[in-house]
Amino acid sequence: MTDLADTAVLPPVPAAKPPAGRAGALEAEAVSAWFGDRKVLDRVSLAMPAHEVTALIGPSGCGKSTFLRILNRMHELIGSAALSGRVLLDGADIYDRGRRITHARREIGMVFQKPNPFPAMSLYENVLAGLKLGGVRAGRDEKDALVEECLTRAGLWNEVRDRLRQPGGALSGGQQQRLCIARALAVRPRVLLMDEPCSALDPTSTRRVEETIADLKSEVTIVIVTHNMQQAARVSDSCAFFLAEQGTPGVIVEHGPTETMFGSPADPRTEDYVSGRFG
Numbered sequence: 001m002t003d004l005a006d007t008a009v010l011p012p013v014p015a016a017k018p019p020a021g022r023a024g025a026l027e028a029e030a031v032s033a034w035f036g037d038r039k040v041l042d043r044v045s046l047a048m049p050a051h052e053v054t055a056l057i058g059p060s061g062c063g064k065s066t067f068l069r070i071l072n073r074m075h076e077l078i079g080s081a082a083l084s085g086r087v088l089l090d091g092a093d094i095y096d097r098g099r100r101i102t103h104a105r106r107e108i109g110m111v112f113q114k115p116n117p118f119p120a121m122s123l124y125e126n127v128l129a130g131l132k133l134g135g136v137r138a139g140r141d142e143k144d145a146l147v148e149e150c151l152t153r154a155g156l157w158n159e160v161r162d163r164l165r166q167p168g169g170a171l172s173g174g175q176q177q178r179l180c181i182a183r184a185l186a187v188r189p190r191v192l193l194m195d196e197p198c199s200a201l202d203p204t205s206t207r208r209v210e211e212t213i214a215d216l217k218s219e220v221t222i223v224i225v226t227h228n229m230q231q232a233a234r235v236s237d238s239c240a241f242f243l244a245e246q247g248t249p250g251v252i253v254e255h256g257p258t259e260t261m262f263g264s265p266a267d268p269r270t271e272d273y274v275s276g277r278f279g
């Protein structure tokens with residue numbers, strides 16, 4: 001259980017370019033979760049190695065999004081929510097009493113299913129929004145450099161470089177999602193969590209976001225929830241298959257290298273799911 005009385009304000013972050021290899025290794029140990037009396041995850045353990053893309057797959061309602069939210073302390077924002085277990089970022093438990101919730105949120109960023117840029121704010125200000133929330137002061141040149149760097153890393157710079165003062169709401173859905181990725185990157189996370197980031201996008205935008213994911217993993221560890229098995233096969237290095245059978249809490253049935261999970265899974269339920277026989 002955790003202390004819920006922390007703020008959502010980001011702490012100051014340096015505006016300099018991140019050192020290479022800053023991606024963090026994330027590890028969940030025996031994580032269980034509840035909404036009220038209802039247990040929805042049961043002792044889920046999973047290693048998410050640095051510089052890799054880990055896909056969380058499984059039928060609707062098996063606890064993938066809940067697990068993802070636990071990885072950056074968003075689960076505890078829901079009134080009836082509780083959890084047990086540990087989440088380690090490079091060996092340090094993000095739920096330790098001495099660690100601030102804001103620290104976990106900065107180190108472990110999140111991109112949501114529906115692109116959520118600030119629609120009236122300019123593209124430029126959107127990218128810097130996380131820094132602004134944290135009260136970080138930076139000079140104009142520093143801000144310009146950060147905006148260009150993050151939009152480039154998110155694969156959007158070339159499309160928007162001439163219209164940075166336009167509102168975030170003026171972009172296509174796919175561009176908005178990449179803007180949200182740029183915004184998440186601006187606070188220098190070590191892990192990026194993505195909850196079905198392409199489910200609201202057309203195939204072309206989906207491909208563009210997938211290319212962005214592939215480019216980013218040299219700098220940031222990625223954990224992605226997806227219902228799209230082709231996407232999981234395309235973007236991930238390893239997969240974890242979640243299942244909640246007959247009203248029981250969600251568990252990981254099997255996890256391993258994506259090639260194995262799709263080519264020769266050990267559990268027949270994994271085989272049935274990845275081949276589209278259920279779910």
Ligand SMILES: Nc1ncnc2c1ncn2[C@@H]1O[C@H](COP(=O)(O)OP(=O)(O)OP(=O)(O)O)[C@@H](O)[C@H]1O
Nearest residue numbers: 035040058059060061062063064065066067078080
């Ligand atoms: N805010 C909430 N309050 C109560 N129950 C919730 C809440 N959010 C999720 N649940 C329940 O927790 C279980 C796990 O939900 P979760 O959204 O994590 O599953 P999921 O695998 O991500 O599903 P989907 O693929 O449909 O998004 C479900 O039974 C769901 O109804």
